Amino acid sequence: xxxxxxxxxxxxxxxxxxxxxxALRRGLLRPGGLWTSLDVVNVTGSTNTDxxxxxAGLTEGTVLVAEEQTAGRGRLxxxxxxxxxxxxxxxVYLTPGDDVPVHRWxxxxxxxxxxTATGLARAAGVDTALKWPNDLLVTVEGEERKAGxxxxxxxxxGVVIGIGLNVTLRATELPAPTAASLALAGAVSxxxxxxxxxxxxxxxxxxxxxxxxxxxxxxxxxxxxxAAGCATLGRTVRAQLPGDRSLVGEAVAIDGDGRLVLSTAxxxxxxxxxxxxxxxxxxxxxLT
Numbered sequence: 001x002x003x004x005x006x007x008x009x010x011x012x013x014x015x016x017x018x019x020x021x022x023a024l025r026r027g028l029l030r031p032g033g034l035w036t037s038l039d040v041v042n043v044t045g046s047t048n049t050d051x052x053x054x055x056a057g058l059t060e061g062t063v064l065v066a067e068e069q070t071a072g073r074g075r076l077x078x079x080x081x082x083x084x085x086x087x088x089x090x091x092v093y094l095t096p097g098d099d100v101p102v103h104r105w106x107x108x109x110x111x112x113x114x115x116t117a118t119g120l121a122r123a124a125g126v127d128t129a130l131k132w133p134n135d136l137l138v139t140v141e142g143e144e145r146k147a148g149x150x151x152x153x154x155x156x157x158g159v160v161i162g163i164g165l166n167v168t169l170r171a172t173e174l175p176a177p178t179a180a181s182l183a184l185a186g187a188v189s190x191x192x193x194x195x196x197x198x199x200x201x202x203x204x205x206x207x208x209x210x211x212x213x214x215x216x217x218x219x220x221x222x223x224x225x226x227a228a229g230c231a232t233l234g235r236t237v238r239a240q241l242p243g244d245r246s247l248v249g250e251a252v253a254i255d256g257d258g259r260l261v262l263s264t265a266x267x268x269x270x271x272x273x274x275x276x277x278x279x280x281x282x283x284x285x286x287l288t
Contacts, residue, residue, distance in 0.1 A: 016085035016168055018067060019193055027197050028063075034204040035092075036061035043084070045071035047091035048151055048162035055156030058093045063200065065090040069164070083173060087148075087181070088165040088196055092203070095158035096211055104215030105159060106273075107222060107258045109134050109152040111210055112161050114225045115203035116148070120165075123198030125188035129231035132251070132260045132277055136165065137231055138185035144231060144279075145180035163199070167192055218256060227254050232277060237262065240276040247272065248280070 021040050028035045036059050044050055047064045049071075068084035082089075096105060116136060117128040129137040129144065136148035148165035168190050169181035183190050206222065213220035227233060232251045239247045239262065247270060249262030259271040 016083075018085060019065065019196070024193060024196065028200055034061045034207060035063055035200060038063040038065070040065045040067065042066075043068040043070060045069065046162070047089060048153060048160050051091045051093050051160045052153060052155040055093065055158065055160065058156065058158075060093060060095040060158065062093040063090060064092075065196070081175070082164075082166060082169060085192070086169050086173070087167045088163065088192055088199070090196070091160050091162040092200075093155070093158055093160055094207065095156075096215065097157070099211045100215030103257075104217070105154075107210065107215065107217050108159050108161060109150050110217075110226050110254075110258050111206050111222055112150045112152065112163060112203060114222060114229060115206040116150070116163060116165070116199050117229050118206075118225075119199035119202030120182070120195065122202075123189060123195050124182050126182055126185050128229075130226065130229045131279070132230055132232040132254070133258075133274075138180050138182065140180045140184045145178055147180045147182060147185065165195075165199075167195065217258065223254060223256065223258075226258075230254065232260065232279065236280045238278045238280055239272045240278070241272070242274060247275075251277075 019040050025038050028038060044066045046069055047066050051058065051062065051064050066089045069081065069089045094108065110133065113130045113134060113136065117130060120126050120128045126138055131137050134150040135146050137144045138147045148163065151162045153160050166179065166181035168183045171184060174180070189195070210217070210220040210222050217223035233253070235251055236248065237251050241247060247262060247264065249264040249270065251260055252263045252269065253261040255261055255271055257273070259273045260277065262270045262272060264270055
């Protein structure tokens, strides 16, 4: 893999300049900070796959960014592809270690969602909502659409967290009518270096707070922050569960383990720890 700043085609799309690696390192790698190394490659299959394969030799705070991914992965083996330099596609390696019990590591993808949303609010001026458990939503022409996603995987002694975000994707480039980009959502900035710095600094903040609280999402403020930004809460949803089962109910809470709690028609409250969530109705009863 070759660093992006060595690409012979680095100016092939002047609306999508390559990332300035030295500038990013100067802005993000500091003594005592979370981020310990940052590399950018022109193209790779998946940054998550690359970091997971190297996990045994990684230090916490490793960041790998790709200008283009050819086999980016989402939950449930879905793929994520986009034109080169049209978005942010990166993974980080974190090792909560002895500070956080393993049973609380399930909060990490939700933490990444909160960090990304808060970072984008500052850096891009875009209101980003969270669809449980790992989708990033923006509003385009009055409709909520997916602009990004998060995938967390155990690797070595830690967790690899991948974040994919559409930044300058044009309407003609969208992979589906339900997709979007920050540009289409009216972002005040689509400078990818600004956005990446904003997201990584926000992730640093939330991760340090959560780890200092021993992974306690309530004590660190993470649970409340996620609930405040979660577009799934208050809606009727269908949860596609493992084993080809499904459950329909109103999403009423995010519990202490990061599970989505559904209130079903029979009056039960069912926590969902894994599944594909479909928003069925908004507060006015319309389909979403």
